[in-house]
Amino acid sequence: MLLVCINMNGQWLQKYDWKKFGRFLVTGGTATLIDFVIYMLLRTNIGSGWGKFVSMLCANVFSFITNKRWTFSVVEKTNTWMVVKYVIVQGLNIGVNVGVNQLSLKLTNMVVLSFVIATGCAMIVNYVGQKLFVFKK
Numbered sequence: 001m002l003l004v005c006i007n008m009n010g011q012w013l014q015k016y017d018w019k020k021f022g023r024f025l026v027t028g029g030t031a032t033l034i035d036f037v038i039y040m041l042l043r044t045n046i047g048s049g050w051g052k053f054v055s056m057l058c059a060n061v062f063s064f065i066t067n068k069r070w071t072f073s074v075v076e077k078t079n080t081w082m083v084v085k086y087v088i089v090q091g092l093n094i095g096v097n098v099g100v101n102q103l104s105l106k107l108t109n110m111v112v113l114s115f116v117i118a119t120g121c122a123m124i125v126n127y128v129g130q131k132l133f134v135f136k137k
Contacts, residue, residue: 023071024127027063032119035059039115048105052098052118060090063126072135082134089129097122 035055042051064086068074076082100121104114 020071024067027066027071028123028126030066031059031063034062035119036115043111048111049098049102052101053094056090056094056097060093064090067130068135072130072137074135074137085134086130089126089134092129093122093126096125 035058038055038058039048039051042054045051046054068078068082097118101114101118104117105111108114
């Protein structure tokens with residue numbers, strides 16, 4: 001299903017593939033669940049910073065495979081440049097996620113709220129990077 005946004009002059013501004021977006025949300029939701037469970041298991045043993053780092057890495061491996069094959073339907077064989085681009089985007093994503101999580105924890109001392117805020121900020125970085133840089137056709 002496509003949503004077409006039209007400006008006042010009747011010109012097309014954007015076509016949006018809702019099926020692809022829905023798949024991105026399902027993949028992201030599953031990756032977030034993986035992130036959350038691993039984070040909650042590790043944060044008291046190795047600290048919130050390292051726990052979040054490890055949990056994000058696990059979630060990102062899942063996300064790469066699922067978004068490549070299912071969300072963005074990339075049939076091209078995975079190559080070094082694709083992985084490098086993904087690592088660049090995920091490095092930025094992890095930095096935003098861990099940084100926002102740590103800042104929010106300091107400000108609120110609320111683990112779940114900090115997790116949600118960090119995830120929301122990082123999701124924007126992640127979507128834009130994957131759609132426009134990593135899996136751009």
